[in-house]
Amino acid sequence: IAPRYELFFPIQAHHLDALAKDILAQITPPPGETEQKRKLLAQLEQLCKELISSARLIPFGSLVTGFATASSDIDCIFSPIQVSNNRYVETPHVIEGPTDAEKKRLGDNPDYPLLLAQLLEKNGFQVLLLSKTRVPIIKLKRAASDSHPELNCDIGFKNSLAVHNTALLKTYSECDERVKPLVLFIKWWAKRRCINTPYLGTLCSYGYVLMILHYLINVVQPPVLPNLQDIPPPATTHARELSFSEDGGDTDYFIWFAKNLSELPRSKNTSSLGELIRGFFDYYSFKFAWGNAVISIRSKGGLKTKQEKEWTTANIKTAGGEGETENTFQVKNRYLVAIEDPFETTHNVGRTCTGKGLNTIRSEFRRAMDKIKTVSMAQEFSIGSGIY
Numbered sequence: 001i002a003p004r005y006e007l008f009f010p011i012q013a014h015h016l017d018a019l020a021k022d023i024l025a026q027i028t029p030p031p032g033e034t035e036q037k038r039k040l041l042a043q044l045e046q047l048c049k050e051l052i053s054s055a056r057l058i059p060f061g062s063l064v065t066g067f068a069t070a071s072s073d074i075d076c077i078f079s080p081i082q083v084s085n086n087r088y089v090e091t092p093h094v095i096e097g098p099t100d101a102e103k104k105r106l107g108d109n110p111d112y113p114l115l116l117a118q119l120l121e122k123n124g125f126q127v128l129l130l131s132k133t134r135v136p137i138i139k140l141k142r143a144a145s146d147s148h149p150e151l152n153c154d155i156g157f158k159n160s161l162a163v164h165n166t167a168l169l170k171t172y173s174e175c176d177e178r179v180k181p182l183v184l185f186i187k188w189w190a191k192r193r194c195i196n197t198p199y200l201g202t203l204c205s206y207g208y209v210l211m212i213l214h215y216l217i218n219v220v221q222p223p224v225l226p227n228l229q230d231i232p233p234p235a236t237t238h239a240r241e242l243s244f245s246e247d248g249g250d251t252d253y254f255i256w257f258a259k260n261l262s263e264l265p266r267s268k269n270t271s272s273l274g275e276l277i278r279g280f281f282d283y284y285s286f287k288f289a290w291g292n293a294v295i296s297i298r299s300k301g302g303l304k305t306k307q308e309k310e311w312t313t314a315n316i317k318t319a320g321g322e323g324e325t326e327n328t329f330q331v332k333n334r335y336l337v338a339i340e341d342p343f344e345t346t347h348n349v350g351r352t353c354t355g356k357g358l359n360t361i362r363s364e365f366r367r368a369m370d371k372i373k374t375v376s377m378a379q380e381f382s383i384g385s386g387i388y
């Protein structure tokens, strides 16, 4: 990215549009990159099938939503069972697990993460197996070569809900052609300003996307997007399209959202991309009640209060060791930035944000807004012009 953007945003509001388009041209993955990612995924899935023939690698995240920037990683889930994957058609649920021979070879309770990590390593991939995380993750790297850039891939072993929330994001992106460039631009800004690093106390990309969707559904007038989760399902909707529960889990998640886009009215909003960018920064700089509000894109109006959700302090129980009592301690940080997952409503997508992270995020929003305002005022009084 050209160094003239180093300070970012010293630019008039009406030039934001041009700036955004310029930047988008630079960060959009080069032609062929998505195909390369898909090819790698197919190749990895073939390897998984060596382990167990019914295995699948199900992609989710930016590769599917179209919100990938150049060098975005590939997110996928390893599933050892093949399930009839056409959720929208009433076909019998076909579930295919290990064959008898595979059961014999793998034993009763195979450690798939370890077995897969070993197999991938044997096949020349750089592999890191994280087994202390909530669910194991394999982090995979393929070094760049003449024919392809460096590719990074995360393989998870649970969280099929991600497949559903990915489908929701993709559908929102298909509702209006301004969604994707807005998301890519905000992701670029957040990465550039170092406020998109969940493990260092700030917010993940998914969190920023939910913030953008809330703005487009409920804040900007007229709305750019309808609330797809607030449209009642037709009476004929199959049960599998309404709710979902994780293998072995006892929670049923309501996963319905409207997908019949051709039947939904087009947005009456005619704002340019630049105007939407400015409105987004303005809302989160000056209007959004960070201390009290929870973003909930599934709800009418898009907001709840932290009290209403009881998202104030979290009580965490630790299992005491032998002979010790159970400990309960309070975590105050858990709900500083409160963004409800659209399906798993107990999950706060913003939980990675620390107090310091929140302060940095808020001051970055104001900084962006300052740059936009200062320069448009300078323009008004004819002081300087252009990008400086």
Ligand code: CTP
Pocket: 060, 061, 062, 063, 067, 068, 069, 072, 073, 075, 161, 162, 163, 165, 166, 169, 204, 205, 206, 207, 348, 349
């Ligand atoms: N996800 C989730 N819950 C979270 C974080 C992520 O379910 N707390 C899932 C979502 O399905 C999301 C996907 O993981 O679409 C990828 O998340 P993330 O990496 O944050 O977004 P990407 O769009 O892939 O961004 P990047 O280009 O930065 O990788």
Ligand code: MG
Pocket: 061, 062, 072, 073, 074, 075
């Ligand atoms: Mg990702």
